[in-house]
Amino acid sequence: MQASTTCPYCGVGCGVTVDHDGNTIQHVEGDRDHPANFGRLCVKGSALHETLGHHGRLTRPRVDGVDVDWGTALDAVAERLAAVRATHGDESVAAYLSGQLLTEDYYVANKLFKGFFGTPHLDTNSRLCMASAVAGYKRAFGADAVPCSYEDLEDAELVVLVGSNLAWNHPVLYQRLRTAKTRNPLMRVVVIDPRVTDTCEIADLYLGLKPGSDARLFNGLLAWMADKKRLDHVYLDAHTQGLEGALAAAREDDTSIEAIAADCDVDPERLQTFYYWFASQLHVVTLYSQGVNQSSSGTDKSNAIINCHLAGGKIGLPGAGPFSITGQPNAMGGREVGGLANQLAAHMDYHTPGAIDRVTRFWSTDSLTPDLPQGPGYKAVELFEAIERGEIQALWIMATNPAVSLPDANRVRRALEKCPLVIVSECMADTDLLEYADIVLPASSWSEKNGTVTNSERRISRQRGILPPPGEARHDWWIMVEVAKRLGFGEAFAYAHPCQIFDEHARLSGFENEGEGFRLFDISGLAGLDRTAYDALSPIQWPVNASAPQGTARLFEDGRFATPDGRAKLIPVRPQGPAQTLSEARPLRLNTGRVRDQWHTMTRTGRAPRLMNHRAEPFIEVHPDDASSHGIGDQQLACLTSPNGEYRGRVRVSNSQRRGEVFVPMHWTDRFSGNARMGSLLEAHLDPVSGQPESKHGAVSLAPLDTDWEATLLVAGDLASDATWREEAVYWARIPLANCQRWQLAGGENEARDWLAWVQQRLPVAPTLWCDDPASGRLRAAGIDNGRLRWWLMVAPPAELPGLAWLDERFAEAQLGKDARRRLLAGCEAGEADSGPLVCSCHQVGQKAIVEAIRGGDTSVEALGARLACGTQCGSCIPELKSLIEEERSHARSEQKPEVVDVA
Template identity: 75%
Template sequence: MHQAKTTCPYCGVGCGVTATVDDAGTLSAVEGDREHPANFGRLCVKGSALHETLGEQGRLTRPRVDGVEVSWEAALSTIAERLNTLRAEHGNHSVAAYLSGQLLTEDYYVANKLFKGFLGTPHLDTNSRLCMASAVAGYKRAFGADAVPCNYEDLEDAELIVLVGSNLAWNHPVLYQRIKVAKERNPLMRVVVVDPRVTDSCEIADLYLGIKPGSDAVLFNGLLAQMAAKRKLDHIYLERHTQGLDEALSAAQQTAGSVAEVAAACEVDAERLETFYYWFASQLHVVTLYSQGVNQSSSGTDKCNAIINCHLAGGKIGLPGAGPFSITGQPNAMGGREVGGLANQLAAHMDYDTPGAQDLVSRFWATDNLEPSLPNGPGYKAVELFDAIERGEIKALWIMATNPAISLPDTARIRAALEKCPLVIVSECAADTDLLPYADIVLPASGWSEKDGTVTNSERRISRQRGMLPPPGEAKHDWQIICELAKRLGFNEAFDYAHPHEIFDEHARLSGFENSGVTQRLFDISGLVGLGLDGYDALAPIQWPVTAAAPHGTARLFEDGEFATLDGRARLLPITPRGPEKALSEAYPLRLNTGRIRDQWHTMTRTARAPRLMNHRAEPFMEVHPEDAAQAGVNDQALGVLTAATGEYRARVRVSNAQRRGEVFVPIHWTDRFTGNARSSALIERITDPVSGQPEAKHGAVALAPLATAWQATLLVADAAIASLPAMPDWCESDYWARIPMRGCQRWQLADCATVSDWFAPLAEWLPAPASLWSEDAATGRLRAAGVENGRLTWWLMVGPPNELPGLAWLEARFNETAISDTHRRRLLAGCDDGAVDSGPVVCSCHQVGQTAIVDAILQGDTSVEALGARLACGTQCGSCIPELKSLLEEERPHARAKQIPASEVV
């Protein structure tokens, strides 16, 4: 048994992980790395379940060409032959790549080098375009570089933290916990949450501003105008270190107006808004944390610059506890940008318009005498790229570690483009994704526990991700696949790497190559050149720049007021606020908002392998305001349909006062592998920010209606029996279905508008064994049945609404028994032991504590989070469930007090 230190593969916090590998070669446990400066031992529930997501089941293990498994030699030779043919017929620009923030920096580096440097095509972009592009563009316009100025310690040193468009409690829970602890230590610290939704992040808020979606730029233009009106501008800082104040302030004053006018435009209370403006203007140590709620807009870049303007105007940057801080969505979105993973970049933070960049990169890569040469201009950004495929301009596309068939807007059109593309190559580790049916060539790639390289988190901290297990079957690392193909294309010498440390060393050398004078670049890790294998393996987390002058890294940028512009001054930009481009209408009257949920990640190819992560929100859902629900005729926990001009979305309705009237929230995670029609991106049109190219995923327009059904049912089928079923069983043609992985079985929630007169006829066709037990009530249409074969439970069915379900933990345990006892067999139809109480929806995923148990404990006198943790362990691990625990405490405390008052004292 041994332990290895690595990095979590989920969000951009970049938490350190200590993994235990047992003597059998199994990764058996994970915990937070107590020495890693990003998390100091904390992990969220997703990170804590990493070891539960591993295993060879469901992994790709052999290459496939045109649906047939082949050797690696055959696959790579076929790719080389087809690429050369297409390039010869249609030119180098007919070839493209679409990458992912899930790749390691070394993978990214060789992919960018191959496509831009040696294949001569600029058309290489990444799914970071969907989450970070506007933040990047905003930093570059203001600072001259894609440079996050802050670090996580600033969150603990701040006097005021402003969360804008970021549900930190769910999406970056470790940072949320750091702020929460800092706030407990410093009672003077204030937190403001700016978000259309009341989220769990509001639990630590001193002030909440539930602004109208899309009004962020108005809010911050108003702040800039008020700072000027109240004489809170830092004129000394502005004069020494910036330019553009007059134009930015004039635009803010013209578009924002008075506090009352801004409040009306943002639809918030004027007094609360004035309080926010006073706090921000009066404090020096202010951090503004912003994420997708700001970025995913047709004016996302302008919103980012509106925020940055306020920090520059008040000198609230380059100091401990101060700065505009964009929080990254993916584990290596920043590392991908460092090596040129965006279509408008070359490499090492050089763009096509960086003076001398093309010549510099070409000489470094020794491509200056090659034909083709480096591209002379930017390539297509993500949405544009698929438009070009649809037009027939792009003939070959290599997709690595991402799923555009789900994540890009207007998925029906994206899928049609993929279907049309003559050559689609997919590097993937999961054997069953929505993208694979469109692939001509499938390449099995390594996964998190196997990959070896580096990633960079939201605070510019480079960390090692260490390979602990061998890839399954014939799977290879992405950098190996790319280099092996490059050799077959004739570029052997340039891609002759034996280990990722050699790639990292070249990347570090390029970052410092001629990095001085006119072409001076802020991104520089030349201090890490020459580490060698041992030094690379031992590399401790470090923040760039890492240079001879800063050998231990750089914690905070712009402390000297010098920026990465030609004159060293930061820019304030004039911002004219624009609302969402997709307008509401009589046909589509509700504003759509999309986002992540607490226990899931992207398209669930990893998180759904850990059944306990499915328990918090088991089905796709839509969250709506009670008045909107009533107007549409939908009830809480009923099924509803959202329709947009581009598609529809079917899911469970959650009625919530946390939603603003006229708005609806849906999660991004569900795919065709898990449900019939709940792709959030099907509701989003291909509207993008003109500067960054980032899609406007936060501002769709939809209509809500009930999904009329004749019946609903819950079906559980043993994993061992799944193999005998079709890839997509017949019941997946129902008007609604959702698959929920459980331990030892799969659960389906089903509903349809067609009446079933005889359930036992389809049961015989659908299920792997006949009904052994059943109970039917023809009058109500209720049915419970189970199949037992060779003493093992193979399936269980309940026809009726989900609110009649017993707690499924008991049934889940039965599917994991080698033989059903007589006692358990008699209770199968009931689905629980005699007298058992349903534990209710899971609130604490770490310890699988349900709502019913929590409410019971509160009623018994455990009326604090600490008391609940002592009794039930909920809230004692990652802390993500604490906001929900507090909500339950608030709701149930009056009942608890009433229960404890003796009857004789009640008047």
């Protein structure tokens, strides 16, 4: 059978076609009819079926550490929440949600907590990624309204990418842009980012600006446009206000190209080229993401970008507009229903005239009138500070892991320990958060959940339930509905299917939504769908109403905005540097972000072994000069420290880093490594408007990790439950493979260590084969039990590892053959070549094989694809392929000997 659904990863919102038999999914591919991706799918999406299965799932409710039935669990939730409210008041209860929830889940949660518990303290992890973009749009346009569509990227004459590694974080959208650029040789792409990322592969111009200087750069652009008479005064006079104040603020600093370039640490000629290109083209899209948002002045940075678009009239046209690209699959859907603490519902805020009364009347029933809060609640970081102070006595967390993702994560953990009641709705049985939970509720996951999501271009798509949830796992909306019934709110939560929730959500969006105070978010045209129509709902962009029954691709084409006077506002912006200041003790600027093949805290992607191969361990990316000055070499282990914590990872020396700056990934948790939680390094500095934390601008010190030995241990899954070997390691990382677990270990005190005895103390299977070299401290050994390989150990740096695919396959064999046993310590077949570090995850092609093919004459991406298949599926590895081709060309040129001519 085949079904259509939506990918649960980034905000691109790709359509997915699924082949299944009703109980398992055999294959996934991109939906060729979905307008977000037209059949494209990145490697994470292509591996979705590999992340499924009942192993490691939560399948039973748990109360105070004891498995219980649903009736007992729901009674406990309702009784304890009621007791907290009765003793400490409505606002002692809070919820922390996630952009991984479906819109229907979000709607029920917002209605239950704000409408019927009467607490404003409901926020979401979207606060960590999108809040500043939202605040910027609202200040400028009067609404949280992304004006663009993906087609605008293809129609643009100039695309500016700011703080966005699109190639890794939104790969399908990157491929659409790359294809569009190939078709239109006149299109230009500018990349503005402190790091040289894979996105730079398509850049015509790169500006490697100093972290935090974005607002200064765009303020300078606004002033330059004014000085060069490139402002669109016709558009400004007809549709905007605030130009004078925005220009005056921009001119408070020196607006010469030389001064701006010095402040941003970029080349003056490159800066002037960017300014000229932006001012000269009408069809300009500026696409920005976390590099702009995750700042203590992220809202101002967003408005500095928007100011330039308004000033040039570069909005409301095909191929034009300020385009904030969303990080999570349903961050926008959560905002639509009021999932942020400063929102009510349906894009109504507490300060919107009449909004509290309007939502109260809509949610009321004949016998029950909700008592809505009168003002905003605590935003994410403030929420956990309130828990620490004791103001919040009960917290319900759904589909997210604040013990890892929030800044000052160790303080968050202390707050969770202190909170009297922590309820966690989660689909996985092993996350960092569960140890703090009093009540654990097993939730459904992708392929089981049924509802809608909204992507970065305002497109609502169906995520369809294809498989039954495992065990007793239930949908989040159902869990909350059952709790509401037990608390006496059943009449207001009489939902039997998500289509009923969606219908109510759609009706609320159009409720009293007309006249001067109209709200842009309006999907009233989708109200009244029965279950059949809801199940068949095709992707559509809001607004969807009587005026736009087929949806709306682009906003503000008529120049009318959602402000009281219908005009957009240019906002005065005064650039601010990062709040986390550098010092002699913390001299390095920390940047954080995603890697290509992983997602959030790896609870899903960590289940697909091939997604672990591209970047298998937590790492620290460092400029060669900084590595040298700190006495650290490539692939050496090192430690970053801040006042709040530390991070241990393997160094990757890279010229893509600016001097004085380091980059670490956000994904690793205590389930995958020791001391590799990025959030433990960051201080909790917030944007004063949006409340979004400053996650891109930490201040850290760097030092080598003191180790005497490194080892790689492969172990069968059933032997890895205790993992006592990590207790004495100063560094460890767990890397799931298809048939075993890989543990990368390092520690001290290696003198005269008896490694064979070490293994015997920690594993039930004694060494069977070994090769020991005490003089060098090297050892290879293996344990075989009843003909099956149970563990394999190499004591040596991981650079000496063979390719592990062959060894991994041996763990799946019921009986090792003689030849396999003979080759076991070598770790590979006789004559088998190691393919090197993985480059193409889709087809599992390594660097050595690619380099060999390049040296053999395959000197283009197309030729490599024809020979090795790399780069032919999702395309995410194409920038790396191009880099390898260029490296080999440079290497070949450097080895050319000068021609000797004898004229005698």
